[in-house]
Amino acid sequence: MHVLGEQQGKAVTDEAEPESADRGEKSGVSVRRRRLLRTGVNLGASAAIVAGFGADYVASRDLDTITYAMARPGPGSATLEPRTKEVPVAWHEGLRLAFEAQERIKQTGAQSLVGSFVVPGSYDSPAATLAVDATDESVADTLADLTGEVPIAMNLVDELPAEPEGTFDRSDVYQVPDLPDGRVPGGVACETDAGVGTLTPALYDADGARFFGTSNHVFGGGGTMTTEHRGEPLAVLHADGPRAVGSVARGYPTADLVRVAPDDGFRPQSAVERASPRRVVGQYTKFGLADLMARGEPLTKVGSVSDRTTGRVEGINGVTCYTGTSCKLGQLKWGGQNDIVDGDSGSVNFHVDPEHPDEGVLVGGLNNARTWWPRADFSWGTAAHHLLDEYGFHF
Template sequence: MYVNISLDGTAEYTAQYNARGMEGTHTESLVSRLATIRDRLEAGMDRREFLRTLVTGGYALGVAQFLGVDDFLAADDGEVPIVTALVRPDPEDPWSLEERTRTVPATWYASVTKAFELNELLARTAFTGYLGSAVVPGSYERGTASVSVGVSSSFDSIRETFDRLVDGVSLDVETITDIDEIEDGYDGFEPRFVDSVSSAEIPSGVACETPGSIATLGPVMYDPNTRQEFFVTAEHAFGAGADPTTDRLSLPVAGAETVELGSVEYAHPVEDIVAVAPGNRYRPSNTIDTPTPARIRGQFTRLGLADLIARDETLEKVGAVTGHTTGTIQGIDAVTCFTDEFCRRGQIRWGGEMDLTDGDSGSVSYHADPESDDRDVLVAGFNNARTWWPGQSYVWGVGAYRLTDVYGYYF
C-alpha cells in the first residue's frame, strides 16, 4: 500500500520512529526546529529578526548555510533563489561547470524542503514494512509538497507509528498487490544497434553488450577527481555483478562484428551503474542518438527536478529497445527497497512501465535545456527498472545529482 503524507508549507511536525524490529520514540529536534523556522520565515519574518532567531535558537551561521536558509536572506520577500542545474558554459570544455539558479516562491521552497527532510527521516528509520518513499512537489501556485510512502504490511498495524511520525499531517492510503512477482520483458522489440563506427565517438541511446546481456549505452560520465571520461551503463546488466578485474563492455554493430569499448573501472551496484574506462580506439560522447541528435550540456540538481515537477514539465529517454519516449515525473529523491536487501537512494520516478523494458536499462532521462539551443539537453538521471505490480506504473533509476553527491561524477 502507499501512504501520501501531505505537507502544505504551514504544518509543523515532531518526528518519532519505529525502527525495524524495535518500537520506540526519538524526537528529531533539528527537523522540527527547521520546520518552525521556515514557517516563520514564509509568514513574513524580518531578516534581522530571523538572524536573531537563529542565534538564540543555537544555530551557527555555518549550519544555517548548510540548511539553505541563507537563501531567504539573499532573496526578495516571498521568493528564494535555488540552484536548478550544473551546466557547462563552454560545451567543448567538459570540466567547466557553473550553477544555474532560478527564483521560486518561499512557501513552495519551505514545503519541498520539509518533504525532503521527512523523506530522509522515513528512510533512516525504515520501520517494519517500509518499501520506499518519494517526494512529490506541488505547483508553485499551491506551494505544497507530499511524500508518497510504500509499505508491504497492513496499514492498520503501523498506523500508530505513522501518527507519531507525521503528527498533524494527513495520510492518503493506496494498496498495491503482487509485488513479489516480476513479469518478463515485452515481446516484439528488437535492440537498436549503431549502423557503423566510422567515428571514434560513440553516442548514447544505442545497444551495448555485457558478457551476459544487452543494455543501453549511457552518455559520457565525467570524474572531475581523476579527469577521466567513462562509458556507462546499468550494473545489473552484468548478471551476478560487474567485476572490475575481468569484465568488459562491447558495442554490437549492425551487419558487422562487435567492437570492444573498454573495461569496467568501477562498479556501483547500489546505484546500479558501471563506469567503463575507454580503450585506445573509441571514446564516449555527450550526444544522444535521436532523429535530431541531442547534446548534453549538464544535469539537474535535486531542486531542479522539483522545479520541473512544479512547472508540469516532462522527461524523455532513448532506450536501445523501446526507443524515444516521454513521460511525467512522478517523484524525486525516492528510496526504493523493492528488489534487493538494500535500499536505493536518490531515485527518480517518471513515465510509465511501458517506457522501459529489458535492454533499456542504462539509458538516461533528460529534458531540454531552456537556456540553450534546441539540441542541448540536461540529464535528470538513469533508467534502471520499472514497476511490475498493479496500481503503480513508472520507471525508476538513480538521479544524476545523487551520483555527484556520492562519487563526484557528472554528465
C-alpha cells in the first residue's frame, strides 16, 4: 500500500514494507497497531432493483463499457433506461480496484476514520486513489491490510469541532412567483417549523409514485429522525406567503433525505427552477460521476439562498461520519465549501444530459452539508445512485 499526503507535518509515505503487529517507529512517531471497528453503520448489500437493473447497472464484466446514467426514455415516463459509453480499460480497471478497496474499508470500519472517498483518475492518468480523513494516524495500519496497491491520500485532522450555527436573511431566499396548476419544481425554498431548505425536483419510488423531498435535517434533529416527524407539513415559500404542499411520510437519516407526500392539488415537477435547461431526465451512476471527474466536467446546483454555483467532482462512493449520529454511505463530494450555504440543503447537483444538452439535466446527488474544519474545502451529500440502490428512489 502507498499512503500519500502529510499528517501534522510528518510525511506518511509508506513503501511496501512488511506489516507486523507492531510497526515501531515511523516518521518519528511510535505507531501501535489497533483493531478498530465502527458499529452503527449498515453495510448490507443493496437490494433495490429498478427496471431490471441492479446496484451497479453494469450488465457484464466488459471493462470497455460502463452504464453512465439511468434516464427516462421520454417526457412523462417514470421508468429508467440505461445509458452506456466506452471508456479506457485501464481507467475502468483502476476504478474497479478502488471500489473494491473502499468496500473493504467500509466492511471493517475504523473508529478514527471519519471520511473515505474514491477519487477516480483521468483518462491520461488512469489510476484511482482513496482520499481518507482520520483523527488518528494509527488508522493507516488498518488500511494497509485492506487496500492492497490502491494509493491512499490520508489527511489527519484533530477532533472535528462543533458545526458553526449558520444564519441567513430570509429576504434573500428565492420565493417561487407562481405555482401553475399546483406544479412545484425543485430548487425553490421550502419551510418547516425548524428551518428553511431547498426542495428537490420530483423523486419517484419503485412503483413510479412521485413525492417531494428535501434534506431530513431541515426538520431538525440533525437529520436523525425516521418517523418522529411524520405528518409534519412542508411549505413552499411563495410570493403570497408559505404554501403547504405536503406532509412528511418518513425520514431517511443515513441518506439525510425526507419523503414528503404531496397534498391534494400539488404535484412535484421533474424540473429545477432557474436551471437551464430545467427538465430533469434522470441521474448519473457512480461510473457516470467517475467519468465526469475523469473528463474535468463540472456539476452545478441551484439553491434557494445561494442560487447557482458550479464545481468539479472531488470524490465518489464515499462514507462520511462528519455529521449526525450515524455514518452515511453512497456520498458524493464536489466543489468547495462555499458552493452551498444554509438554506441550500436539499438542493441537487446536476450536469446537462450529454446526449441532449439543450433538453435536460442528469442529477448527481443531494447537497446536504459542507466542510467547516481546517484543511478541507468541499460540499457533499448522498449520491442519486445510492438512493436508487438502497431505497428504490430516483429522480
